Amino acid sequence: MATITDIASIAEVSISTVSRVLNYDPSLSVTEETKRKIFEAAEKLNYTKYKTKQKQKVIAPIKQQKKEISIGIVQWRIDDEELEDIYYMSIRMGVEKRAAELGCDLLKISQLDPNVIQGLDGLLAIGKFTQEKVAELHSLHPNLCVIGSNFPLDDYDSVNTDFAQATELALNHLIDLGHQKIAFIGAEESQNMYGYRRYKTPTVNTYLDMMKHYDLYDDSYFIVKENSALDVKTGEELALQALDAWKESLPTAILAANDAFAIGIIHTLTAKGIAVPEEISVMGINDISVSRYVSPPLSSVRAFTEEMGETGIELLYNRISNPSVARRIFLSTYLIVRESTGEPRKT
Structure with a gap:
């Protein structure tokens, strides 16, 4: 795995700046160009091509066309x-x-x-x-x-x-650890999605289906903001609303709709003095390149x-x-x- 030092070297910035950018530190003031250099360096260094437990396959190139496409x-x-x-x-x-x-x-x-x-x-x-x-x-x-x-x-x-599969993997991981009070915090850009159910994303519907199947569903632990972006800031805001609503009845784990949401959730939990994962485990989906650099490093399902x-x-x-x-x-x-x-x- 590439280190923060490696990313800093390519992006030509300090290690501290890289760490704060990858953790979406809201107090950091840097240009969008610097952020882009850091994120692109992280992507290039952590390229995930075919990195599974299966034997790496050689992918044959497509035969070149005579005419440039x-x-x-x-x-x-x-x-x-x-x-x-x-x-x-x-x-x-x-x-x-x-x-x-x-x-x-x-x-x-x-x-x-x-x-x-x-x-x-x-x-x-x-x-x-x-x-x-x-x-x-x-x-x-x-x-x-x-x-x-x-x-x-x-x-x-x-x-x-296959986000239905990703959600199933995430929930099975948490259930295998012994979690039963598993919350979901997410959002949907509903107008950009297709389906006849109220919720459109496979992630949301798979969470509902699995939790109800195992008789673990608790409506108070299901939080989805409709027609909203899935970014770090929204994750922070929804986590804060959730904590206010839950009070002392905290879940033991939270499945976030994506990694950006999970990072925002961790920010809020940390600010409230709630230890991750000792008090609440947090799980993401997508495994974007920055997920391994946040504190604590994020469990996720790789897309x-x-x-x-x-x-x-x-x-x-x-x-x-x-x-x-x-x-x-x-x-x-x-x-x-x-x-x-x-x-x-x-x-």
Whole structure:
């Protein structure tokens, strides 16, 4: 694992600055450019490609085209927005890496100019776009791949992570440790998601299904803010509201909707003098690169974000050269246990 010293060397900043940026220290005053250098250095140094217990496989390169392929990238989170939750930054970096290997020319699209888009060979969209936006993108170009959307296919390719599996792994880890009072703190950008249930994300619905199945569900421990961003600040705010509501009836573990939320929750618990994991265990989902550097290091479920980006480019590359039936690919996840989870406190 890359160290904070390694990141500081590449980003050309102090070790203290790296540590405070990776911990989302709100009292730190640095430029967005410095934050980006640090986060991108952490991503590059901790590239997770195919790091599972399985034997590493050699991935054969796709046969090069004679003509250079031009691909436009449309991002849901752009510029400084990426720094609030670097999940999408990691996907983008995976896209850029595989595109360079394939010899593709990438163009970042900020304005949907039909004249520009129709001159490209394909479009790659990264993020949770609304159904209307996805439809608009597809109308502008027939060769489209969307990474991170949960809308049904309509003759375009898509890539996502199996977040139902990720949630199951997270909850099983906590239950195996002996936890029964497991809270969930999260948020949903509901308008950008598809589904007929009240809650749209697989993470939220899997938590509800599993906790009710094991007769462990407690409505007071279920906190979801609808139509809200999933960033560190919101995690801090919801954790504070939760503590005020729970008073002395604290859960023994909290599952956060993602790692950014988990970091915010840890901030609030620490500020309130509640030890993690001795009093409350905290579990994240995504395993973004900074999760191993927070205090305490965060237990999480790894979403292979770089591979999501690579897979999206490969799907689009193949669609351009050999159009076929639309494909939806879900990548598996992997449990990462660190110091933020432990056995439940003795009551």
